[in-house]
Amino acid sequence: MMPTPVIETDPAGGCVSVQAPGRLHLGFMDLNGGLGRCFGSLGLALDGLSTRITARRAPSIQAEGPCAERARDYALRLFQTLGLGGGISLRVEASIPRHAGLGSGTQLALAVGTAIDRLYGLGIGTPRLGALLDRGARSGIGIGAFDSGGFLVDGGRGAGEGGVPPLTVRLPFPAHWRVLLIFHSRIQGLHGSAECAAFGELPLFPAHVSAHLCRVVLMQILPALSHEDLDQFGRGVGVLQRVVGDHFAGAQGGRYASPAVAQALGWLEDQGQYGVGQSSWGPTGFAVIDGEARAAALLHAARRRFAGHRELRFQVVRGRNRGHELEAIGSEGRRAPPAEIRAHC
Numbered sequence: 534m535m536p537t538p539v540i541e542t543d544p545a546g547g548c549v550s551v552q553a554p555g556r557l558h559l560g561f562m563d564l565n566g567g568l569g570r571c572f573g574s575l576g577l578a579l580d581g582l583s584t585r586i587t588a589r590r591a592p593s594i595q596a597e598g599p600c601a602e603r604a605r606d607y608a609l610r611l612f613q614t615l616g617l618g619g620g621i622s623l624r625v626e627a628s629i630p631r632h633a634g635l636g637s638g639t640q641l642a643l644a645v646g647t648a649i650d651r652l653y654g655l656g657i658g659t660p661r662l663g664a665l666l667d668r669g670a671r672s673g674i675g676i677g678a679f680d681s682g683g684f685l686v687d688g689g690r691g692a693g694e695g696g697v698p699p700l701t702v703r704l705p706f707p708a709h710w711r712v713l714l715i716f717h718s719r720i721q722g723l724h725g726s727a728e729c730a731a732f733g734e735l736p737l738f739p740a741h742v743s744a745h746l747c748r749v750v751l752m753q754i755l756p757a758l759s760h761e762d763l764d765q766f767g768r769g770v771g772v773l774q775r776v777v778g779d780h781f782a783g784a785q786g787g788r789y790a791s792p793a794v795a796q797a798l799g800w801l802e803d804q805g806q807y808g809v810g811q812s813s814w815g816p817t818g819f820a821v822i823d824g825e826a827r828a829a830a831l832l833h834a835a836r837r838r839f840a841g842h843r844e845l846r847f848q849v850v851r852g853r854n855r856g857h858e859l860e861a862i863g864s865e866g867r868r869a870p871p872a873e874i875r876a877h878c
Contacts, residue, residue, distance in 0.1 A: 767808030
């Protein structure tokens with residue numbers, strides 16, 4: 534990962550725009566923790582699904598737009614923790630769906646934190662911002678997606694460790710592969726205190742199953758991704774999804790949180806798609822597809838097949854092999870020249 538360049542504070546009246554990508558969380562490798570580290574996540578940054586904010590320095594902390602209260606809370610926490618004077622005016626232009634398994638909270642928190650970091654010339658950087666804003670408690674995928682994009686694996690959390698779990702693998706996602714997303718408008722994935730309680734009530738995860746999943750990741754998923762072998766990649770992701778989904782079934786009512794999404798995923802498997810599953814606690818489902826034409830055909834067929842399920846929505850996106858975009862805007866609304874823009878950080 535390229536180091537983040539040192540940035541200067543923007544002049545009074547200046548403004549910044551931050552766009553943060555959504556992400557898939559594909560599951561955990563080791564929920565046993567017998568080697569001293571627990572969790573270990575796989576994930577993918579997404580193009581076509583993002584949170585976007587604009588921000589400027591202000592006398593107080595204020596926010597508007599979708600998820601404005603949440604954005605204000607993140608800003609307030611950062612100002613109080615760092616003892617900053619002044620404030621910030623935030624406008625949320627677009628947001629990732631909340632509690633859908635796509636990283637909405639982490640991406641909004643990091644977007645707000647990055648804007649404050651830039652406007653006040655703090656030079657904090659993403660990992661520390663994540664820690665200050667209580668993001669990345671179990672997974673480093675959201676932090677990695679924000680910083681660098683791509684297909685990501687983190688090394689889990691060690692006993693007594695603070696901060697964000699370290700990224701151990703970052704690979705580019707094939708440009709011609711596509712991801713079909715399945716949204717459910719009436720269900721939210723577990724979050725907050727309910728999520729914490731669910732983790733506390735999970736049964737013991739067998740060590741031999743963790744060992745098998747780690748082998749699947751190291752010897753099947755990652756080599757297949759490097760060789761752009763979607764068949765083997767999808768089969769490996771399917772193993773991870775089935776094992777981890779069944780482990781969480783008692784907390785979320787089944788392998789997948791939404792019966793309707795589960796039905797759509799089963800239909801996709803019947804169409805020959807192996808790389809299907811649920812992102813994080815869901816309810817959003819996904820399928821990895823080889824090529825634009827195949828993705829468009831499946832999108833059309835899925836919309837026709839599930840037309841009676843009004844709560845379902847389908848969208849095709851790409852993987853994203855770069856992180857967030859940060860752009861400086863002058864006091865008169867002019868975009869900064871390219872030399873002054875830190876993009877694709």
